[in-house]
Amino acid sequence: MKIIILGAGQVGGTLAENLVGENNDVTVVDTDPTRLRSLQDKFDLRVVTGSGSHPSTLEEAGAEDADMLVAVTSSDETNMIACQIAYTLFNTPNRIARIRASDYLRDMDKLFIPEAIPIDHLIAPEQLVIDNIFRLIEYPGALQVVNFADDKVSLAVVKAYYGGPLVGNPLSTMREHMPHIESRVTAIFRQDRPIRPQGTTIIEAGDEVFFIAANQHIRAVMSEMQRLEKPYKRIMLVGGGNIGFGLAKKLEKQYSIKLIEHNKERAAELAQQLNNTTVFYGDASDQELLAEENIDQVDLFIAVTNDDEANIMSAMLAKKMGAKKAMVLIQRRAYVDLVQGSVIDIAISPQQATISALLGHVRKADIVSVHSLRRGIAEAIEAVAHGEENTSRVVGRTIQEIKLPPGTIIGAVVRGDEVIIANDNTRIEQADHVILFLTDKKYVRDVEKLFQPSPFFL
Template structure:
């Protein structure tokens, strides 16, 4: 089949079937029979991902680039938890530089002022506004552009300065302390494992056996067997004191409904995982504060390997509407020399 598809003269094989094993075998065949120079595979199993360095190399399973959708989602959510108030945060240059998306609210010093005044407010911080979306339409930012409440502002800066720039666009939210997760699958379990050292984490899982397994494996996470749409359960666990409610089951409707209920019962902010892209556009910015699309995370990772030339990073932004592909000259000029050099390596 690979031969019929033109593997003999292909420069790259991208294996993204629903089976990890099929993807691995496809890469092996492409390497052994056709000497395909670049091989990308989607691998979902945490067991494979955990031992990726040992498993995936030319002397074992010849995969050049691994795409782990669940891990990408966990990373995306974790970055949003690090920066309360951000709609999306993308890292570049090994985390030294970040591009953040923030909604402008009344109370931010920059609201009602031109972008050029940002330099006056923060003379020692290098940043550049890359794009603005107003009423779902893109605006090319210029120094004279007036920032309005409700604008979605895309800016790039050194990661250590992201919160300072955010404070120009909105009142900074307090760091999250209490987090409630719904869904004990690969994403929910992985996220709990990553968060439990620094946050108070509760996890609701509707499968009793899975809940018991997670209760044993997770060190500092409180695991409950139950349904996240159960009002009594949410009330008993003080949902009104939860800073962030995150629904990451594989059921879009269940995620949306449980998050809406949690918000109505007092959760300060809610975030949901949504597979269907049409749902993402519908719920984002409504009662749901943030909608996460695993497909967009996967596409971004895939494009970063597929696109060549001087492109150093690709990420799908604003639910797929914008895709920064090159560090623009204007952005590079706005950054310190060492950061610009990191991005263009």
């Protein structure tokens, strides 16, 4: 596939890295030649220096015969104009844009249509992060929760701790503990190395366990790996930008929310716009302010400013002063690995959320959604099975008959409204939504080929 990426920042660079590794023909466009040179030194791709919204730049990048344009520059306006020009002048068939400003998103149904601004798929990073954090708040103790098949089934990641009934026991005993609940452990990472789960595999404290279950059973399965945490009640947010405001708006009806914003005018705006949130003007690293607001009674401290260092330091201070858990938003990928699992319980990467959303649109075959896991090493995919037994490598076959790539497990099949937790004898049917987990994403292309029906396959 010939793909043009506009923007060589963290998202554009990471996306290029992903797509080049899957044998796509990638061209990256940016106004900064230093960034482009750095990418070209690392990966096998073309670069073009110039503005992505200029017709001459798009022409040089090969828009006339490109299969897809992905506009992820830091400017919403550049992304929108680039999609308009690609559609009008070059007839580029697929156009994806990252749009961040809430003003545009408010009227997205009227704006982003072929007759107005022709964007096929819209990626809104702030909303993705809000949804991601909200799911983690719904499931205290989870490191990551991703939904599939219209929220019928989820893949959750939890760390196993002493006190969980399954810890120190083989996986096969989980069925004895929960005879009426279907779930499947799709992977275990032990000291950063993947272990293929089998019935005889002993769960050890410290294991990162990935499992699939119907949404209503997620907490029950989590209780096998660790003592269930009590639902959060009191939450403190730091940062009143789009993410902080969106989170407060979504949470304030169910939880007791306090929000700290360091800009006086913005704090006054938020106080007017939020109904049940207590807004403070101040600095989240001010010990007196935190003490006055009873930080020691806070169940969850969430720092979502656009300053990584401020988020990390305020969260560390909050934990030291008694906050039970801390979650931070981190832009720099290197920082995510440094802080997660230390004093800070969960690090949220907006880039990772954005890449997941983008990959779902870029993949071949009928891929409904993609979720990047373990900082991009692993991947979970929802693919739709098409064809008949003589045209498909999966339809009409049991899972044990399907030649899955190494490190790939089918965790669940969703058939209409029915969630089927997969086993070796599960048979795939036409139109099934199949949830797969890959411990090594380099085999993504092989999975795509599996789900691409061919008239020549017999």
